[in-house]
Amino acid sequence: MHLRELFDRSFKAARIGVWECSLPDQTLKWTDTVYEFFDLAPQTALARDEIVRLYTPGTRRQLNELRDRAIRTGEGFTLDAQIVTAKGNNRWIRITACVEFAGGTATRIFGVKQDITAEKTMMEQLRHLAERDILTGLTSRTRFETFLSEICGADGHGAKALLLADLDGFKSVNDTLGHQAGDDCLKVAGRRLSRAVPDAHMVARIGGDEFAVIHPCSSPEDLAKIAARVVKGMHWTISTPARNIRIATSVGAAIIVPGQSPKDIFAKADHVLYEVKSAGRNGFRIAPSSRSALEAAPATLLKDGNRLTAGRF
Known part of the structure; x- marks a missing residue:
């Protein structure tokens, strides 16, 4: 129990949350940190279609392509995704995804999401200074x-x-x-x-x-x-x-x-x-x-x- 608490606190301090999506019913489960990324109250009911709409159009296309390929091939992916939260805040999250199979069929896609807004902001400032x-x-x-x-x-x-x-x-x-x-x-x-x-x-x-x-x-x-x-x-x-x-x-x-x-x-x-x-x-x-x-x-x-x-x- 002590190790689990340390694990949870470390992930929270690093602005990392865990997520999963059951297949084929598209049921989402998040840890509290992921809710924070999207400016949603913990344990809010999640509908995947509504969550996907919070991604910017360009990111949404990339996410759908990578997700479909991962489910088809079993190969995971990493994506830096831009979102506009439920409160209208612009944020960047790094999504890492893996796929679980049973009997040759994808049953679950899961992974971690990390808030990288500060990193993206710093990189944009450095790019601006360079240009x-x-x-x-x-x-x-x-x-x-x-x-x-x-x-x-x-x-x-x-x-x-x-x-x-x-x-x-x-x-x-x-x-x-x-x-x-x-x-x-x-x-x-x-x-x-x-x-x-x-x-x-x-x-x-x-x-x-x-x-x-x-x-x-x-x-x-x-x-x-x-x-x-x-x-x-x-x-x-x-x-x-x-x-x-x-x-x-x-x-x-x-x-x-x-x-x-x-x-x-x-x-x-x-x-x-x-x-x-x-x-x-x-x-x-x-x-x-x-x-x-x-x-x-x-x-x-x-x-x-x-x-x-x-x-x-």
Whole structure:
């Protein structure tokens, strides 16, 4: 009896409950801990159809498939299941199931359920931290690189382009006003960039004052318009009692060709970005693309609002 009490207390402390379902009448039996998971009073009458409706639709489909297969084959399963409890609370439970047979027929399916809500919440927070730039809230470089690789490896999902943007004048903000002002400048830049490309698949901060955009693109002319919006939208003045600091942006863009390596696509956009900076900053250039994708676009600089055609590369 003492060992049984220790066993029950240990399971309760670990947020683990025991369950069983008799076959074929579908009668459910739970320990008190499982009732707690579903926000039901212990010993509440259980109807399996009503309980199954507490699982989210996606989890319900998975559970039914795994359960049917287990009853058919005798192989158990483990499933992380999402539920909305009787009181409307979202919760995650890990279901472990085994099947008991008699005379070649499944007579009982049983196992344990464990509350893993805290684990799922922590994992989601870690995923969010890994995928988001903490300062600006934009996508992180890690997630950007993953997404770019996925785009380059996909076929038939519409033409897309990569735009790289560097702030012009950011060093003056840090040197003159300090790092807090520099951080504020980057936050403003992130908001302005997001507003300039509302239809982007992804907007990321990939370095100190370096940003990247992956955007739908129907033609080189379309890409030129997108790049021009970025340059225009990320142009503002920081006013201080001592001086005014003008922030501008240089952009290099390249059409994403499926099958070409992400490294090569990035290098093409980065190369023309460097050319913009070398030519005076505050403008954009578009890298040539293979004829099998989209025709190469003119490389263009914007100087004080006037467009200057620099020719094809």
